[in-house]
Structures are given as structure tokens and as C-alpha cells.
Amino acid sequence: MPDTTDAAEGLTVGQVSKRLDVTVRALHHWDETGLARPSLRTAAGYRLYTAADLERLHRVVVYRELGLGLDKIRHVLDDPDSDVTGALRTQRRQVAERIERLQRLGTGLDRMIEAHEGGLPLTLEQQAAIFGPRWDTEGPAEARRRYGDTTQWRQYAERAASRSPEEWQAVTEEVAALDRALADAMDAGVAPGSAEAGRLVERHREVFASYFPLTRQMQVCLARMYESDPGFAAHYDGVRPGLAAWFRRVVDADARAHGIDPDTATWQGES
Template sequence: MTGEAARPGPGPDDPADALTVGRAASLVGVSVRTLHHWDAIGLVRPGGRTRTGYRVYSGEDVARLHRVLVYRELGFPLAQIGRILDDPDTDANDHLHRQRRELLEQIERLRRMVGAVDRMLETSASGMRLSPEQQVEIFGDDWRPEWVDEAEQRWGRTAQWEQYSRRAAELSPSDWENVAAATESFQADLAAAKRSGVEPGSAEANALAERHRALMSTYFDCTHAMQVCMGRMFVEDPGFAAHYDGLAPGLAEWLRRVLFANAEANGVAPETATWDS
């Protein structure tokens, strides 16, 4: 049994509101150690004693404890709390009003932060804000809305997918229509360049590669190394290869060569390039 627990409480002849340190600590919700510390620094000292000599807190002492707790909860340091409580020239209400204003400002900052987090959560969860019907209407009858879910399963944990989710959520249906038109125009120009014999590494081919990078940057910050990885995927992934080769025979492999040559011209070695390099 500890010393505090072993001490008897006030006797019948002691003040009715007298509390031992243990009972006072339990009443106000702090530890006995905290009350001993506040006693040692002169912040709140038990002002009475029982007939048997134990120090006890009066009702006035407990009221002071509660005031200390209020100020501490508001962020005041203990030394300042002591000055506020002991200085007769200090207006405690002025301190409280000022702290109230600061708390309201903090609440407003936190409210804005919560709003920002909510928008980020909403964005990362939703990404493209188009219904399946709108997607087909904008991107064409061969578009499959489930491709978005498949893409998230494939790249959902990457920083680029997070960028895509934020940016896609900000695009309106008319914005998506512009993106779809730009993509369709670009792919038509790709097929025309392939059919006309444009050589990878030429100025015209490099310009097409940069148009591709600009289109990808609609969704995330696309580097030349990322383009190299895409070029590999366009050939190795049956779905991408079929799409590009459907525009012009051999277009997938030609596009890979175009992206590789442009990346090399920009200081990226296609043989060793990785998504994060």
C-alpha cells in the first residue's frame, strides 16, 4: 500500500471540504505526482492540515486546481498560469478572451485542413468523375469503363496514380472531351507518320514523342524514362499492341522505336531505363 493510500482522510473535526492529495487528484483527474509537482513549484499548495498533521486541499484550493487545468488545456505554460492566478493586476478574462480568439483561429485552420484531406480522400477514391455511359460517349464505342478499374489494380499504389486521381477528379466532361479529341488526333497523326515512312529519331518523330509525353502529362508528370517503359508495354502487352496495330500495321513497334530514340536524344538510355529512373 502506498503512502498516499495509507494516509487517513480528514477527521470529524476537520473542515468538511478538506481533501487529501490522493482524493484531490482523483477529483480533478490528475496524478498525485502532478499535484506534488504543482505544490513544489508553488502553483497550487494545499492550504490546510488535518488534526493529525496531514496537508489537505480546501474547496478554494480545488477551485484553483480546476482553473489551472483550464489554462493548461488552453495551452498556457505553468509559469504563466501561476502569474495569471497570483498577480492582482492581471485580468484573467483578458487572457481567456485572447486565448479564445486564438482557439477559434486554430479551429478554422483545422477545418480547412480537414476539408483538404476530405478532398484528397474523395479524389483518390473517385479519380475520373464520369459515369460509364459518359465514358463510352466521350471515348467511343470500343471504350470499356472497366479499364479504369484494371488500371488502378495495376498502378494504384504508384505516385503517378495518385497524381492521376487528383487531376482526373478536376476534369469536367467537356475537359475529357478535349482530352479525347487530342488523343484521337494524335493517334491519327501517329498512324499517318508510320504509313508515310517517318523514321524514329527524326525531328518529326521526336515531335510526336513529345506530343505523346504532353498527353500523358495530362494525368501525371511523365518523364522520358517512363515513356521508354510505356514503349515496351505497347509492344509486350497484347491489348496495347492490338490497339496500335489496329490503327496501322506495325504501329506498336514503330511507336516503341520512336519513344526510345527520343528518350536517348534526351539523355536517357532505353536499355537501362526504369519507371523511377
């Protein structure tokens, strides 16, 4: 049945709660803090709100829904000299700032979802401009199918989601520069196990950190894949014939120098 009690007779806390859609707990709190107290009490000591009390509560609810804090609401209601319009304008600016932050958050969430699901939060046009016309646009999706359940994929997606096209361009240039450095070192006869080879191995780990952290054991597994996987081998041998096999020997020698047996290295191993 609808509540037809006349406010002039006094409304109970429960009746006010239903009428204003405010919790009883909130009404008790406002009473205890003096923000909105009932003016009447029954003989049994129960609170009763008058029509004037109800009007004040209406105002409290309105300002609370606009986002004003209880102290600010008290100031607006009780101080005749309070600048209500100024308080509302300040609140409006703060709301606009929160909306902007939430919009940025929404964009970030969209990019994170796209990175986790698709591997690369870039348009096809951006991918072509950054990675070149020979870029395989299906590559990220294939990587997602192969590695999507791994820790490294999640780490990659977290980095990818926050990276701008310009930052992707910088990563691409770093990778290309590393490829050239590896090819030049092979041409120059840099021997596996040498200090220069060790610096190149460390540089590879640093560059690869753009995707996810790479331990030395994981690097051994990756170099093994560079040589055995037709796609990776074609890339490195396209930079310089024999580069994939040479790089694996360099990585294996560096691993041995750090106490790691390349033949037993595992992807999840610690460096």
C-alpha cells in the same frame, strides 16, 4: 472506496489527482512553477491542498480544458485587471480556426483514401463532364486491381487526391493535345530518332508526370504496352491508325540515343 477526506483537513497530491482527474506529474509541475501550490505541509513534508487550493485547481483545470496555456491561465487567475472574456474570445477564435483546419484535413484524408482505393476522387457526373461520354468508369478500379501495390500507384493517388475537377480538365486537355501532336507528327513523316521526335518523347514524359514520374526505361515499357494492350492500342489507333506502333518506334529510338536498349528495358529502370 470513494475519497471522503474533508478538503479543510488538507488533501494529499494523490487524493487531489483522483478528485480532479489530473496526473500527479501535472500537480507537481503546477506547484514547481507557482501556478497552483499546496498551502500546507505535513510534519513529514508531504504537500496538502486546502479547500482554497482545490478551488484554484478547479479553475486551472477548467481553463486548461478550454485550451488556454499555463501562462495565460496564470494571468487570468492572478491579474485582477485581466480581460477574462477577451482571453476566452481569443481562444474561441483559435479553436474555430483549428476546427476549420481539421475539417480540411479530414476532407483531404477522405480524398486520399478514395484516390488510393478507387483511383479517381471524382463523381460519375464529374468524370463524364471531364473525360467525355465514352469514358470507362470502371477503368480506375481496374487500374487499382492491376497496379495498386506499386510505387507508381501511390504516387498517382497522391497527385489525384489534391487535384480539383478543373485541374483534371487541364490534364485531360494536355493529354488530348499531345495525342494530336503525335498524330500530326506521324502524318508529317517525322522520323524516329529525329530532333522533333525527341522533343515529342520528352513532352510525353512531362505530360505523364501528371500521373507519376516516368523514367526513360519506364517510358519504353509504357510505349510497348500502348502497342500490345488492346485497350491502349484502340485508343491511339483511334486517334490515327498506326499511331501506337509509330510512337513505340519513336520512344525506342529516343531510348537508344540515351544509351538504353529498348529490348532489355525494365519498368523500374532508371533513366
